[in-house]
Amino acid sequence: MSIKLNALFSDSYVDISQYRDQHFKGNRYEQEKLLKQSCSLYVGNLSFYTTEEQVHELFSKSGDVKRIVIGLDKVKKTACGFCFVEYYTRADAEHAMRFINGTRLDDRIIRTDWDAGFKEGRQFGRGKSGGQVRDEYRQDYDPARGGYGKLLQKS
Amino acid sequence: MSRRRHSDESDAGSQPHKRRRTSEPIEIEDRLESLICRVGEKSTSSLESNLEGLAGVLEADLPNYKSKILRISCAVARLLPEKLTVYTTLVGLLNARNYNFGGEFVEAMIRQLKETLKSNLYSEAVYLVRFLSDLVNCHVIAAPSMVAMFENFVSVTQEEDIPQVRSDWYVYVVLSSLPWVGKELYEKKDVEMDRLLNQIEGYLKRRQKTHVPMLQVWTAEKPHPQEEYLDCLWAQVQKLKKDRWQERHILRPYIAFDSVLCEALQHNLPPFTPPAHSDDAVYPMPHVVFRMFDYTDAPEGPVMPGSHSVERFVIEENLRCIIKSHWRERKTCAAQLLSYPGKNKIPLNYHIVEVIFGELFQLPSPPHIDVMYTALLIELCKLQPGSLPQVLAQATEMMYMRLDTMNTTCIDRLINWFSHHLSNFQFRWSWDDWADCLTQDIEKPKPKFVKEVLDKCMRLSYHQRIVDIVPPSFSALIPADPVCSYKYGEEADSSLPGLAMATTVGNAIKNRASNEEILIVLKDVPNPNQDDDDDGGDGFNPLKIEVFLQTLLHLAAKSFSHSFSALAKFHEVLKTLTDSDEGKLHILRVLYEFWRNHPQMISVLVDKLIRTQIVDCAAVANWIFSPEMAHDFTRFYVWEILHSTIRKMNKHVQKIQNELDEAKVKLEKQHNKKQRDSGDEEDMEKNSEDEEGQLEEQIERLQEKVESAQSEQKNLFLVIFQRFIMLLTEHLVRCETSGVDLNTTWYKNGIERLQQIFLMHHVIIQQYMGTLENLLFTAELDHHILAVYQQFCALQL
Numbered sequence: 048m049s050i051k052l053n054a055l056f057s058d059s060y061v062d063i064s065q066y067r068d069q070h071f072k073g074n075r076y077e078q079e080k081l082l083k084q085s086c087s088l089y090v091g092n093l094s095f096y097t098t099e100e101q102v103h104e105l106f107s108k109s110g111d112v113k114r115i116v117i118g119l120d121k122v123k124k125t126a127c128g129f130c131f132v133e134y135y136t137r138a139d140a141e142h143a144m145r146f147i148n149g150t151r152l153d154d155r156i157i158r159t160d161w162d163a164g165f166k167e168g169r170q171f172g173r174g175k176s177g178g179q180v181r182d183e184y185r186q187d188y189d190p191a192r193g194g195y196g197k198l199l200q201k202s
Numbered sequence: 203m204s205r206r207r208h209s210d211e212s213d214a215g216s217q218p219h220k221r222r223r224t225s226e227p228i229e230i231e232d233r234l235e236s237l238i239c240r241v242g243e244k245s246t247s248s249l250e251s252n253l254e255g256l257a258g259v260l261e262a263d264l265p266n267y268k269s270k271i272l273r274i275s276c277a278v279a280r281l282l283p284e285k286l287t288v289y290t291t292l293v294g295l296l297n298a299r300n301y302n303f304g305g306e307f308v309e310a311m312i313r314q315l316k317e318t319l320k321s322n323l324y325s326e327a328v329y330l331v332r333f334l335s336d337l338v339n340c341h342v343i344a345a346p347s348m349v350a351m352f353e354n355f356v357s358v359t360q361e362e363d364i365p366q367v368r369s370d371w372y373v374y375v376v377l378s379s380l381p382w383v384g385k386e387l388y389e390k391k392d393v394e395m396d397r398l399l400n401q402i403e404g405y406l407k408r409r410q411k412t413h414v415p416m417l418q419v420w421t422a423e424k425p426h427p428q429e430e431y432l433d434c435l436w437a438q439v440q441k442l443k444k445d446r447w448q449e450r451h452i453l454r455p456y457i458a459f460d461s462v463l464c465e466a467l468q469h470n471l472p473p474f475t476p477p478a479h480s481d482d483a484v485y486p487m488p489h490v491v492f493r494m495f496d497y498t499d500a501p502e503g504p505v506m507p508g509s510h511s512v513e514r515f516v517i518e519e520n521l522r523c524i525i526k527s528h529w530r531e532r533k534t535c536a537a538q539l540l541s542y543p544g545k546n547k548i549p550l551n552y553h554i555v556e557v558i559f560g561e562l563f564q565l566p567s568p569p570h571i572d573v574m575y576t577a578l579l580i581e582l583c584k585l586q587p588g589s590l591p592q593v594l595a596q597a598t599e600m601m602y603m604r605l606d607t608m609n610t611t612c613i614d615r616l617i618n619w620f621s622h623h624l625s626n627f628q629f630r631w632s633w634d635d636w637a638d639c640l641t642q643d644i645e646k647p648k649p650k651f652v653k654e655v656l657d658k659c660m661r662l663s664y665h666q667r668i669v670d671i672v673p674p675s676f677s678a679l680i681p682a683d684p685v686c687s688y689k690y691g692e693e694a695d696s697s698l699p700g701l702a703m704a705t706t707v708g709n710a711i712k713n714r715a716s717n718e719e720i721l722i723v724l725k726d727v728p729n730p731n732q733d734d735d736d737d738g739g740d741g742f743n744p745l746k747i748e749v750f751l752q753t754l755l756h757l758a759a760k761s762f763s764h765s766f767s768a769l770a771k772f773h774e775v776l777k778t779l780t781d782s783d784e785g786k787l788h789i790l791r792v793l794y795e796f797w798r799n800h801p802q803m804i805s806v807l808v809d810k811l812i813r814t815q816i817v818d819c820a821a822v823a824n825w826i827f828s829p830e831m832a833h834d835f836t837r838f839y840v841w842e843i844l845h846s847t848i849r850k851m852n853k854h855v856q857k858i859q860n861e862l863d864e865a866k867v868k869l870e871k872q873h874n875k876k877q878r879d880s881g882d883e884e885d886m887e888k889n890s891e892d893e894e895g896q897l898e899e900q901i902e903r904l905q906e907k908v909e910s911a912q913s914e915q916k917n918l919f920l921v922i923f924q925r926f927i928m929l930l931t932e933h934l935v936r937c938e939t940s941g942v943d944l945n946t947t948w949y950k951n952g953i954e955r956l957q958q959i960f961l962m963h964h965v966i967i968q969q970y971m972g973t974l975e976n977l978l979f980t981a982e983l984d985h986h987i988l989a990v991y992q993q994f995c996a997l998q999l
Contacts, residue, residue: 052239052277058530099762100802104661108573108622111809111846115763145530146577151626153663 060145064160070173071163081163086113086140087133089162091179093118094191095126097153105152106132110139116170122177128192129172129179131165155191231270234263238274242288244541249288250458257295264296264303272303276310280318283329284523286336286382291455294340298466304342308334308469319477322484324371329523331375334471335383340456341463345390347471348383349398352376356398358476359405366409367485367998370432372476373402377435378519381512384439385447399443406436412996415989416957417490417565422607426493426509434491437510451513453543487997492560494600500549507548517548521557522569525578529570536581551586551593555579559597562619563612566961566997572615576622602636605647610954611961613651614838621658629659629671640675645836645947653679654838660684661802684800688756690749700749703727708753717774724750724775742784750775751792762806769810776816786821791830801839808843812850819918822847827925836951844922845962851918852966855911862904869897916970919963923978926956927987934984944986953990960994968998 063082071078118129134140148159174183176197185196297304318327337343358372418428497506507513528535562575639648660668690704729743758768780786797803811817937944979991
């Protein structure tokens with residue numbers, strides 16, 4: 048029929064971000080291709096105490112959840128504030144990006160981003176102390192994420 | 203798709219991917235699109251001067267870019283109905299400067315209208331007709347020819363053997379254009395218009411309204427009647443007529459240009475015959491107008507237009523159009539809603555809240571996914587923190603007060619919305635205001651609502667949090683601590699059958715026994731149905747299932763992932779134990795017994811059991827209707843499980859159907875290729891024949907798969923409807939024989955849950971109407987139950 052008026056009906060919440068996984072096996076182009084067709088989301092800024100059940104309840108609001116992988120501290124093997132949520136369809140994941148990203152879970156504003164797909168090993172934090180990188184260097188006190196940043200704690 | 207931002211015309215060079223400002227045709231076309239799309243948005247200049255400027259630019263571009271400008275203009279007419287009058291003014295100005303453009307535009311619009319009608323895009327067709335009618339106000343279209351088009355539309359009501367929804371739509375499109383053009387048409391052709399309205403009135407009086415009860419959010423007439431949409435619109439048009447078509451809400455930029463526009467030559471619409479009815483036409487379903495506020499609810503400030511004022515209609519239409527345009531981007535959507543033109547003359551927050559809830563509660567289903575509305579309301583609260591949260595609280599309070607007459611499906615959505623909303627605001631709420639529910643029977647709508655809300659709130663947080671947020675007086679409504687109930691634990695009675703075996707099995711699992719080893723261990727479990735068991739211990743053994751599953755679930759109780767892993771690891775054992783229908787039913791029973799305090803866990807495990815084909819959908823349906831589940835029959839989670847089960851079934855059928863369609867397309871491509879290649883070497887022909895043969899075999903297999911899946915789907919609905927009928931009839935008969943009023947809380951829930959099955963899966967169910975009518979919904983059925991079926995049928999008649 049007629050044109051779609053691209054200028055107007057943008058869908059920016061669904062766009063891929065600037066983040067690229069440095070450990071991804073493949074080149075940038077391949078990673079971006081996967082991100083653009085992915086049904087998997089990375090979810091960040093979780094409290095260490097947020098449970099799989101809570102994640103499941105919230106993310107089920109945008110569609111049937113296929114799998115949740117809770118992110119773990121590499122050393123302690125305890126939750127360290129992130130997870131992956133995988134949907135059966137891309138459309139459901141897109142709804143999560145539009146309506147769940149930037150809202151609260153367990154009283155914290157969580158952030159979702161496209162993920163190229165879960166691979167064994169990606170469930171572990173990549174910070175030197177075992178948790179997430181962001182918890183190595185931050186200066187603030189966050190009781191839900193182990194208190195002060197790791198560097199600050201050591202000093 | 204990247205978003206290009208243009209704050210005003212001078213911004214054209216700022217797109218990151220464009221290197222320099224050029225006069226390349228593609229870039230000029232993009233610029234034209236942007237200019238046209240953005241006119242009317244916030245600007246330092248007035249709307250009139252922007253329109254004037256744009257008209258000048260477009261006129262100059264007409265010689266080279268006419269077809270592009272035509273296409274963009276048609277597109278904004280179809281896709282930006284909330285800016286209708288801005289664009290009709292623009293077209294009016296262009297027509298005044300270039301008569302031919304006006305003529306070509308009208309022709310293009312008519313072509314577009316035909317296409318939308320053919321493609322079942324009825325809401326867009328409404329916008330197109332409204333646009334055409336407003337062009338009468340801009341002196342682009344001659345009034346008499348518009349009246350003639352309306353006359354052709356209304357004559358559809360004289361057609362025979364058509365679905366009512368067809369004639370409904372043609373009447374609707376005429377009535378809904380009158381707020382814009384009624385005055386002008388009456389001034390020019392009052393006799394014809396009176397005749398038209400009389401015809402419409404006659405039609406409205408004789409049309410069926412069986413569908414109305416099924417679509418009402420509240421069954422009560424007070425405080426606001428939930429009117430059928432055509433009845434409401436008719437009342438609004440009548441009032442407008444009585445006010446001599448004086449309409450003051452719609453923004454009409456063309457008035458400022460009247461001196462220019464009235465010099466323009468008008469075009470006549472070509473005679474337009476509505477396309478004939480065909481079997482694949484899918485007309486919009488009727489709906490009921492949602493009203494929750496009136497002028498008494500907004501305490502100060504501008505007054506809310508009455509329910510039968512045409513302003514109310516226009517405001518609601520425009521707000522819905524804004525949501526339709528921007529639902530994907532909640533911040534933009536909220537901003538657009540809050541910058542509604544003319545907002546200072548109306549209590550905008552109330553209108554927005556009413557429209558949003560109206561959509562959320564729309565039956566059969568909301569126009570957009572439920573969670574969108576939650577996110578949108580949160581954004582609106584952020585943008586208007588001093589006023590919107592109060593309106594929202596007022597609305598919530600109102601809805602709580604009216605729970606007794608609210609449709610169960612709508613209560614479900616309210617529960618989901620409210621709990622999710624609260625979880626974004628630290629669960630702060632004045633629960634004490636709702637203390638009245640504490641003195642009522644816990645099955646009554648108000649306490650039930652609070653209980654279900656707290657259930658959902660707990661799922662998004664944790665048990666102690668809920669205990670902390672409600673006053674102690676609410677303790678009866680607090681959900682149970684979601685812990686498991688292991689029957690073979692330390693407190694178990696030593697004489698409990700299977701107790702010792704449970705320990706054995708538990709140890710085996712902890713020692714990483716394989717599926718075969720577990721099955722061997724389980725062979726020693728006696729069968730309480732010993733008499734019936736004559737196939738050597740491999741038949742249905744409920745004790746085996748209990749011992750194994752209780753123990754397994756207990757070991758895996760830590761989290762969802764643990765439980766999923768456990769089910770996956772011992773899939774073979776579970777499959778073997780549940781080979782029969784009784785086995786499948788029993789595994790669900792055992793699951794329920796173990797996790798009865800954790801409905802969320804029950805839901806996710808049932809989902810997994812279906813997906814791993816340990817139980818089938820019919821087993822879940824039978825389980826839900828079984829006597830053991832009677833206690834939880836009115837609980838929300840049970841229906842979530844049932845609807846999720848039906849959806850899985852539907853998706854399964856759809857998936858195989860898609861595979862079949864793909865294979866058929868492939869085969870056709872193969873045929874075409876063969877025709878092209880015929881005459882080539884023998885080898886190639888033989889290869890393609892082989893491929894074709896394989897494809898044909900595959901298609902045959904898939905065809906069988908589809909038929910088998912559809913049969914399973916039909917059977918699922920039959921089971922569900924059959925069980926409903928049995929249960930409800932039992933209640934009705936009992937009440938009749940003992941002279942008791944049948945309208946108990948339980949019955950209201952039951953009959954509305956039946957309704958809900960129809961509403962939530964109406965597209966699929968429509969395929970099986972014949973079977974349903976022949977087998978189940980016959981004339982012998984109690985009329986209370988039959989009425990639900992008849993109301994459903996009326997939705998597409």
